[in-house]
Amino acid sequence: MYKETILKKFEPRLDNILYILHELQDNNEQHYVSKEDLKLCADYLSVPYSFVHGVATFYTMFSLTPRGRNIIRLCDSPPCHLMGSGSLLDYLKNKLKIDVGETTKDGVFTLELTSCLGVCGVAPALMMNNATIGKLTPEKVDAILEERRKSL
Amino acid sequence: MNMVRNHVLISIDANTIIAGARAVEDALIKEIARQGLSQEIVVLETGSVGIEDQGVVLVVYPEGIYYTNITPAEVPELVEEHLLKGRVVHRLMLKETPKRFVITKEKTGLMKEQPRIVLKNCGFINPESIDEAIAADGYQAAAKALSSMKPDEIIAEVKHAGLTGRGGAAFPTGLKWEFASKVDNPVKYIVCNADEGEPGTFKDRLILEGDPHKLIESMIIGGYATGATKGFVYIRGEYELSIERLEKAIADARSYGLLGTNIFDSGFDFDITVMKGAGAYVCGEETALIESIEGKRGHPRNKPPYPITAGLWGKPTIVNNVETLSNIPEIILKGAENFKKYGTEKCSGTKVYTILGHVATPGLIETEMGTTLRDIIFEYGGGIKDGKRFKCALVGGAAGAFLGPDMLDVKMDFVNLREYAAALGSGAILVMDEDTDIVDMLKSVLHFFKHESCGHCVPCRLGTARLVELIDRIAASKGTSKDVEGLTRISETMKDTSFCPLGQSLILPVSSSLKYFKDEILARVQ
Numbered sequence: 071m072y073k074e075t076i077l078k079k080f081e082p083r084l085d086n087i088l089y090i091l092h093e094l095q096d097n098n099e100q101h102y103v104s105k106e107d108l109k110l111c112a113d114y115l116s117v118p119y120s121f122v123h124g125v126a127t128f129y130t131m132f133s134l135t136p137r138g139r140n141i142i143r144l145c146d147s148p149p150c151h152l153m154g155s156g157s158l159l160d161y162l163k164n165k166l167k168i169d170v171g172e173t174t175k176d177g178v179f180t181l182e183l184t185s186c187l188g189v190c191g192v193a194p195a196l197m198m199n200n201a202t203i204g205k206l207t208p209e210k211v212d213a214i215l216e217e218r219r220k221s222l
Numbered sequence: 223m224n225m226v227r228n229h230v231l232i233s234i235d236a237n238t239i240i241a242g243a244r245a246v247e248d249a250l251i252k253e254i255a256r257q258g259l260s261q262e263i264v265v266l267e268t269g270s271v272g273i274e275d276q277g278v279v280l281v282v283y284p285e286g287i288y289y290t291n292i293t294p295a296e297v298p299e300l301v302e303e304h305l306l307k308g309r310v311v312h313r314l315m316l317k318e319t320p321k322r323f324v325i326t327k328e329k330t331g332l333m334k335e336q337p338r339i340v341l342k343n344c345g346f347i348n349p350e351s352i353d354e355a356i357a358a359d360g361y362q363a364a365a366k367a368l369s370s371m372k373p374d375e376i377i378a379e380v381k382h383a384g385l386t387g388r389g390g391a392a393f394p395t396g397l398k399w400e401f402a403s404k405v406d407n408p409v410k411y412i413v414c415n416a417d418e419g420e421p422g423t424f425k426d427r428l429i430l431e432g433d434p435h436k437l438i439e440s441m442i443i444g445g446y447a448t449g450a451t452k453g454f455v456y457i458r459g460e461y462e463l464s465i466e467r468l469e470k471a472i473a474d475a476r477s478y479g480l481l482g483t484n485i486f487d488s489g490f491d492f493d494i495t496v497m498k499g500a501g502a503y504v505c506g507e508e509t510a511l512i513e514s515i516e517g518k519r520g521h522p523r524n525k526p527p528y529p530i531t532a533g534l535w536g537k538p539t540i541v542n543n544v545e546t547l548s549n550i551p552e553i554i555l556k557g558a559e560n561f562k563k564y565g566t567e568k569c570s571g572t573k574v575y576t577i578l579g580h581v582a583t584p585g586l587i588e589t590e591m592g593t594t595l596r597d598i599i600f601e602y603g604g605g606i607k608d609g610k611r612f613k614c615a616l617v618g619g620a621a622g623a624f625l626g627p628d629m630l631d632v633k634m635d636f637v638n639l640r641e642y643a644a645a646l647g648s649g650a651i652l653v654m655d656e657d658t659d660i661v662d663m664l665k666s667v668l669h670f671f672k673h674e675s676c677g678h679c680v681p682c683r684l685g686t687a688r689l690v691e692l693i694d695r696i697a698a699s700k701g702t703s704k705d706v707e708g709l710t711r712i713s714e715t716m717k718d719t720s721f722c723p724l725g726q727s728l729i730l731p732v733s734s735s736l737k738y739f740k741d742e743i744l745a746r747v748q
Contacts, residue, residue: 148620190424191584
């Protein structure tokens with residue numbers, strides 16, 4: 071029922087679609103927009119399901135598959151790349167034993183790449199859920215992962 | 223009345239929050255209270271002061287002393303020594319003061335080092351306080367414009383100032399406004415493009431986080447001049463703090479009657495809505511941005527019709543960048559002639575740059591148009607990190623050009639750089655030292671475009687994919703000289719045939735890297 075409360079926060083106008091999708095995703099325990107969510111959104115805005123699907127898949131901030139409890143989004147734009155995000159990506163992949171876009175077996179972490187986060191002064195940077203963390207080193211990455219695991 | 227002895231400004235922006243600015247702020251307030259100084263020392267939040275990699279930054283006034291890399295552990299010492307006993311803690315002070323930090327006070331005359339029009343209040347006022355914005359001349363230009371100027375007088379002033387679009391295209395802003403004002407339609411929109419996606423660019427973010435009221439004021443003026451009564455600011459979904467601060471600023475402006483109906487008793491109604499993006503670089507292109515506001519996939523539209531005649535929901539729409547708009551109040555308040563004192567003959571005013579990569583002090587600066595790359599890197603950026611040598615700089619973001627040592631002394635402005643097949647673009651300056659692998663950098667740029675190509679037109683969708691295949695092969699030392707030729711051929715074709723500037727601009731990084739580093743690239747192939 072709570073999903074209808076989310077929808078009701080916005081007028082049923084098409085220009086609210088990104089806000090609605092953001093809210094649905096943020097309130098989903100698995101951090102994604104489910105098929106059911108897309109259907110709800112389509113009905114609410116009186117547009118075809120395929121239209122909402124098209125919009126949701128166009129924007130990289132939306133995921134249509136379930137994600138882990140923590141989402142790691144490593145910036146791989148040229149400025150972070152120059153400061154060594156490439157080797158950090160390899161480090162993260164090895165450490166978590168997953169590839170980009172995958173979730174660890176225990177469901178704790180999902181690894182993603184993101185475009186420039188606009189904090190290039192402290193490159194290389196990543197976002198752990200909503201927090202941006204910069205000046206990354208393998209040791210710092212270890213500490214961040216450890217902290218998230220402990221907070222389970 | 224209490225006498226305030228010291229003001230401590232703490233920079234709260236995306237970079238300093240990462241470094242723990244909130245914890246330092248809490249510690250500072252507690253410690254000041256513990257020492258019984260709460261009546262005489264005021265802690266104020268402000269936006270970025272322009273230092274991006276030195277942790278939490280504090281500025282203590284009236285002395286104008288910068289403390290960097292502050293953690294809660296240092297706070298007791300700082301409060302006791304400096305704020306209680308009046309002794310500067312040299313250990314924590316910013317040692318060498320590069321040119322760009324010398325912005326402490328206008329009256330010192332040192333402002334000449336960095337003329338600040340756009341960033342005038344960033345790092346000085348509390349961006350969450352409308353009263354501070356007003357105290358710093360906020361909304362004065364809007365008051366002047368709405369109460370004593372006619373729309374065409376405003377447009378004439380902006381035209382005369384020679385302000386051009388700072389998003390990269392450098393279209394004359396006054397001309398755009400004039401076209402829009404002449405379109406006969408009762409409904410018009412003004413849209414601020416804050417979808418800052420160009421890699422290495424974070425100027426708009428820091429403007430929004432440091433002085434959101436300036437943008438609101440500029441949009442009021444723009445709306446009044448062109449006849450638009452509704453404004454939209456389209457901000458990247460990742461910029462949570464910018465969205466939060468702008469929304470607060472808009473709410474405050476409404477409660478002060480600066481937005482809404484009959485602003486300044488002029489009979490003019492205007493309001494602004496914030497739109498949140500969801501991660502798509504192509505939405506920085508104005509027609510794609512309009513599609514996105516309408517709630518669709520962010521595909522660029524056919525032009526013409528241009529947004530000026532048929533934009534948002536088919537209505538005339540003016541699209542301006544954050545930095546462009548932020549110049550308007552100064553032009554209105556001090557006049558076009560004053561604005562033209564800055565910059566070059568063809569490009570007046572200032573430009574905000576982000577300096578990053580292998581420089582000693584990465585950060586945000588505003589300098590006159592026509593400043594050379596050498597000055598930006600060596601004066602403002604503190605030179606190359608670790609005493610290494612300059613190799614090149616990627617100027618203008620991913621859609622910009624690599625510039626080598628021969629370009630260091632070229633006066634940079636929108637017109638001049640075009641003559642060198644380069645672009646000022648968004649003002650991002652990514653500096654690379656002598657050890658940088660250019661193939662690897664080009665690979666990163668091309669991968670970025672492949673990911674961000676929206677798939678709407680064939681040349682860009684397929685072109686970016688082919689370019690990535692070629693560069694991956696070259697980077698893995700499995701390519702041939704034919705692959706290197708292929709890079710040029712494909713990006714040239716894309717320039718001629720792509721639907722929007724995204725696909726058209728790959729030629730810049732490709733041809734410029736080949737211009738300077740052909741041998742280095744060829745050495746990687748068989």
